[in-house]
Amino acid sequence: MTDSSRRVDFVVVSNRLPVDHVVDDDGTERWQPSPGGLVTALSPVMATNDGAWVGWPGRADLDLDEFDADGLHLVPVRLSSDEVDRYYEGFSNDTLWPLYHDVIAPPHYHREWWEAYVAVNERFAAAAASIAAEGATVWVQDYQLQLVPRMLREARPDLTIGFFNHIPFPPYGIYSQLPWRTQIVEGLLGADVVGFQRPADARNFQSAVRRLTTATTSQTAIRLPDGRRLVAKAYPISIDSASYEQLARRPDIRERARQIREDLGNPKVVMLGVDRLDYTKGIGHRLKAFGELLAEGRVSVEDVTLVQVATPSRERVDAYRQLRDEIELTVGRINGDYGTISHQAISYLHHGFPREEMVALCLAADVMLVTALRDGMNLVAKEYVAVRHDGDGVLVLSEFTGAADELKTSLRVNPHDIDGLKDAIVQAIEMPQAERRRRMRAMRKRVLEFDVAYWSSTFLRELAASKNP
Numbered sequence: 001m002t003d004s005s006r007r008v009d010f011v012v013v014s015n016r017l018p019v020d021h022v023v024d025d026d027g028t029e030r031w032q033p034s035p036g037g038l039v040t041a042l043s044p045v046m047a048t049n050d051g052a053w054v055g056w057p058g059r060a061d062l063d064l065d066e067f068d069a070d071g072l073h074l075v076p077v078r079l080s081s082d083e084v085d086r087y088y089e090g091f092s093n094d095t096l097w098p099l100y101h102d103v104i105a106p107p108h109y110h111r112e113w114w115e116a117y118v119a120v121n122e123r124f125a126a127a128a129a130s131i132a133a134e135g136a137t138v139w140v141q142d143y144q145l146q147l148v149p150r151m152l153r154e155a156r157p158d159l160t161i162g163f164f165n166h167i168p169f170p171p172y173g174i175y176s177q178l179p180w181r182t183q184i185v186e187g188l189l190g191a192d193v194v195g196f197q198r199p200a201d202a203r204n205f206q207s208a209v210r211r212l213t214t215a216t217t218s219q220t221a222i223r224l225p226d227g228r229r230l231v232a233k234a235y236p237i238s239i240d241s242a243s244y245e246q247l248a249r250r251p252d253i254r255e256r257a258r259q260i261r262e263d264l265g266n267p268k269v270v271m272l273g274v275d276r277l278d279y280t281k282g283i284g285h286r287l288k289a290f291g292e293l294l295a296e297g298r299v300s301v302e303d304v305t306l307v308q309v310a311t312p313s314r315e316r317v318d319a320y321r322q323l324r325d326e327i328e329l330t331v332g333r334i335n336g337d338y339g340t341i342s343h344q345a346i347s348y349l350h351h352g353f354p355r356e357e358m359v360a361l362c363l364a365a366d367v368m369l370v371t372a373l374r375d376g377m378n379l380v381a382k383e384y385v386a387v388r389h390d391g392d393g394v395l396v397l398s399e400f401t402g403a404a405d406e407l408k409t410s411l412r413v414n415p416h417d418i419d420g421l422k423d424a425i426v427q428a429i430e431m432p433q434a435e436r437r438r439r440m441r442a443m444r445k446r447v448l449e450f451d452v453a454y455w456s457s458t459f460l461r462e463l464a465a466s467k468n469p
């Protein structure tokens with residue numbers, strides 16, 4: 001809990017702060033941007049709103065006071081290493097994450113993980129309550145903190161409380177596996193507005209509310225037995241589109257994109273994948289499709305190169321360790337089987353990059369491959385579109401992403417259908433320029449108009465209007 005006397009009118013609460021505290025091998029301590037779409041989306045929102053951001057600084061057992069960084073007021077929440085094991089790696093990322101992503105990997109249920117989840121949610125709620133001024137707005141983020149809305153409401157009925165879920169909310173048939181399904185739904189019902197990425201997620205949540213509580217629902221409204229009303233609906237998240245386009249117009253970044261193509265041996269076609277190394281992202285399916293195309297001679301390494309950025313993620317969770325081994329084995333095999341001295345099939349990069357380099361990669365790529373098996377939104381897809389101010393480039397996009405609801409002129413794929421995915425990759429490679437431009441124009445209109453400022457202002461406006469008298 002914070003002991004500062006400072007109180008603010010707007011508080012964001014998320015598992016992670018926008019920066020992680022890291023210690024290099026030589027003992028140097030520093031802060032670096034933390035991974036994931038949540039931070040990408042919320043950083044520009046917080047830069048334009050005065051307020052505080054409550055979150056974990058990314059390392060265990062770290063006692064830190066509140067501090068200001070890059071114009072943001074950050075309130076660190078301490079997690080012990082046992083809590084990192086049980087609340088973050090356990091319940092958040094080995095129970096909820098696979099359960100909410102269609103059980104692509106088996107969720108594990110452990111009572112001691114749940115107990116840690118409750119205790120840590122209480123700590124986040126207490127930190128938010130102690131920094132929030134009378135009548136403040138508190139915006140709680142994502143699946144790690146689903147109990148916080150109710151805890152906060154009980155402690156501070158004066159607050160206006162929003163919740164946004166960045167990942168999918170599963171159909172009841174899957175959700176009902178969760179031994180603590182009722183407690184989670186009741187936790188979320190503490191909010192005034194519960195936001196989701198897609199209308200389907202909001203409907204799944206409402207169905208869980210009807211099955212597990214005595215609340216009633218009508219369209220986007222939920223009425224609780226005590227008469228309190230709340231809203232549950234979709235607010236698709238986005239990016240600061242204009243800032244990506246601005247970066248893409250910078251001469252040094254354009255030159256860097258040219259350099260990347262040259263360093264790759266100037267192939268006719270550069271394809272790109274950018275994902276946290278997560279089993280939801282369908283990286284293995286993408287590699288299988290590309291490997292088969294090379295094996296069948298439908299594409300050649302002289303003509304087509306795949307750059308795969310696989311960002312390190314959750315490396316102490318077993319399923320992520322195994323995934324890394326599988327992906328790196330597959331990349332090694334494909335490169336061994338099809339690479340030549342001058343041309344590699346796959347350029348594989350397992351580390352973070354500055355935003356400028358990500359933009360240069362998008363500019364350098366003729367085809368962006370997003371083949372997630374399930375993804376709340378997928379901001380990488382929107383970033384590719386925002387960067388392509390030249391109107392060129394093809395986005396191959398899984399229909400199982402939130403982004404597919406909006407980017408309807410992408411080349412939509414079912415990544416489970418490897419033959420269909422292979423055909424889509426060939427179609428992307430061979431697509432005539434006029435068709436590429438027509439498709440990209442429609443997607444750019446959407447991404448530039450419905451940017452992250454639109455997302456946050458819509459959510460916060462409806463949150464302000466929803467406050468019960």
Ligand code: ADP
Nearest residue numbers: 036037038040275276311351352353378379380
């Ligand atoms: P998720 O939230 O599941 O990680 P998203 O695609 O929604 O997936 O968001 C990922 C964000 O992280 C994007 O803004 C993307 O540009 C960024 N990102 C992914 N990999 C890297 C990397 N290696 N270096 C820097 N930024 C990255």
Ligand code: F6P
Nearest residue numbers: 016035036037038142166167314
């Ligand atoms: O939105 C998905 C999300 O899980 C965020 O909550 C999270 O910050 C990000 O992806 C990255 O994951 P992690 O914080 O576990 O590294």
